[in-house]
Amino acid sequence: MEKFVRLTGVAAPLMRKNVDTDVVIPMRRLIGHARGEFGKFCFEPWRYRSDGSENPEFPLNQPRFRNAKVLVAADNFGCGSSREHAVWALQGMGIRCVIAPSFGDIFFNNCIQNGMLAIRLSEAEVERLAADIEQAKSAEATVDLEAQQIIAPSGAAIAFDIEPERRRGLLEGLDQIGMTLKLDSAIRAFQDKDRGERPWIYRREETETLARVLILPGDGVGPEVLAQVRRIVDWFMAERDLAIDLREELFGMLAWKAHGTLMREETWKEIQAADAILFGAIGSPEYEKLPPEATRVDQLLRMRKELDLFDNMRPVRTIEALAATSSLRAEVTKGCDMVIVRELAGGIYFGEPRGIERRADGSERAFNTCVYTTGEIERIARSAFDLARVRMGRVCSVDKANVLPETSGLWRRTVQALRDKEYPDVDLSHMYVDNCAMQLVRNPTQFDVMLTENLFGDILSDCAAMIAGSLGMLPSASLGPVREDGRRQALYEPIHGSAPDIAGKGIANPVGAILSFALCLRHSLGLPQEAARLERAVENAIASGARTADIAGKGDKTCGTAEMGDAVLTELGRLP
Ligand code: IPM
Ligand code: MG
Secondary structure: OOOOOOOEEEEEEEEEOEEEEEHOHHHOOOOOHHHHHHHHOOOHHHOOOOOOOOOOOOOOOOOHHOOOOOOEEOOOEEEEEOOOOHHHHHHHHOOOOOEEEOOOOHHHHHHHHHHHHOEEEOHHHHHHHHHHHHOOOOOOOEEOOOOOOEEEOOOEEOOOOOOOOHHHHHOOOHHHHHHHHHHHHHHHHHHHHHHHHOOHHHHHHHHOOOOOOEEEEOOOHHHHHHHHHHHHHHHHOOOOOOOOEEEOOOHHHHHHHHHHHOOOOOHHHHHOOOOEEEEEOOOHHHHHHOOHHHOOOOHHHHHHHHHHEEEEEEEEEEOHHHHOOOOOOHHHHHEEEEEEEEEEHHHHOOOOOEEEEEEEOOOEEEEOOOOOOHHHHHHHHHHHHHHHHOOEEEEEEOOOOOOOOOHHHHHHHHHHHHHHOOOOEEEEEEEEHHHHHHHHOOHHHHEEEEEEHHHHHHHHHHHHHHHHOOHHHHHOOOOOOOOOOOOOOEEEEOOOOOOOOOOHHHHHHHHHHHHHHHHHHHOOOHHHHHHHHHHHHHHHHHHHHOOHHHHHOOOOOOHHHHHHHHHHHHHHOOOO
16 A cells, blocks of 8 residues: 655645545446556546546646645545445546545545545635635645645645544555554464463364364375475464364375275265365376276265365466466466356266167267256356456356257356346356357456356366466365355365376476465465465565476476475565
8 A cells, every 4th residue: 555644736626515436436337447447437427528528617627636636525525335446546546635524434444445545624624725726826735644734725734633543554554454464463472472371262263163174185296286285284384373173185096005995985084074175186097007996986076076066266367477488478368367167066077877888780879968957057156146246247157058058058047047136236248168268368358257067167277277377377166065054165176187297206386286275275264364375475486486397488497396385485484
């Protein structure tokens, strides 16, 4: 947040009462624009005429008040709905200070949270200041937060009051969270002391409420990348007071070698009891040498089905520093930030009947079934809509309704009906999957939330990986339905799979797995700020040049799996 200390600039009077936040930034502009883009819509209904040209009557359009930095307003400025965007819009127009006799409460707080100084003066003082601005030769005023005074264009000084906490936050450029974080060590010291004196208060936290996290490294590169995840989990436990019940179990070939089965019954019990599973990968050429009954059931698909992990989220974000390693041109991928929401427990992956028959002429006939019910479609669509509401508000639903009017037709109808009934504020579009594959590589920034059924999501997410630079970068979260205790069982895995060609060489990229743990912090452990911390550390590690072979550009020095883990840990240690 920008600091506010002392400001000299044009002051503009806008002496209308009850300026609503919907005029400051109209509701219809809230969605689809980034934070820095609201300035051009600020005061839109007053500032422009219906043909789009500027309205010369509007004070801020007059040459004298153009580029104003200070706004002098009448009673109840910023009333109306609580949108933070109102402050961003004013800032986008260049305004850094608003002076008025009174404000909408939430607007007033939003100002302080975003580095905008809102000053309350008496009505008489505001009127005098406005008259001073109108009459003086130049409309330039100074607002001095340190001295708590305004110097009007005529030179007259007006003192103002402000709560000391708010003043300090603005002077130091810290919002409320920032101010609290400054007290971090004092809070910790208090907690440590308190824990010694009143241990019973903390006992619950240490026992039954602990989330159970199970590490299943699995096959291929799984154990290598999960070893790095383990170091990161340990760091959070040691340095950030992360309290979890952490366990680890063999799974896949390693379990076979140790116990003669790919998954022991004990392991399955652990899986069922876990709140979150950190999964590596499954699959190895060695499976071909095992007796067929040992590999008949795919254990990953079994987990997805039996734990009903229907809600699969695959965030795809461009990392600027990796633009050159993508097979797509940097200007195509720049700024892409989307999430694929994939239905994971239904569709053709699990549909019955399925099988292979031998025919009379000796040839074979093989078949799978794609099935979806209204309920299955609704619950995944709901996840996509809920997610869109906290993002840019757009969902693109993918199907193949032109050739599959049954499953895809039901998909499209159900998604649309749910949107119309419960999510009218979300902008929903539909796209055929073939076109979608093309749009992903042609213009990926058009997507916010992409909603797909199981098979389409599998294919499109590999395709989307190229936007992030490498398959090794992408994390995923798979969540089950909300249980009675309010928790959702979850599995977190990188989407890259077991990569047998590079397994055991210590060169696999652990970032997808590390970022999957960030998703676990966010979705299973309720620690979104710690998740953001880890994501930031990964970005910083990459920005500082750490590159596994898959994300190295020409001439870049490459590092191994463990060095990438080192780099992330170093950056975690550096973050304040
Ligand atoms: C994925 C993988 C899995 C899938 C495989 C390993 C079963 O490709 O998670 O995208 O097809 O879903
Ligand atoms: Mg896949």
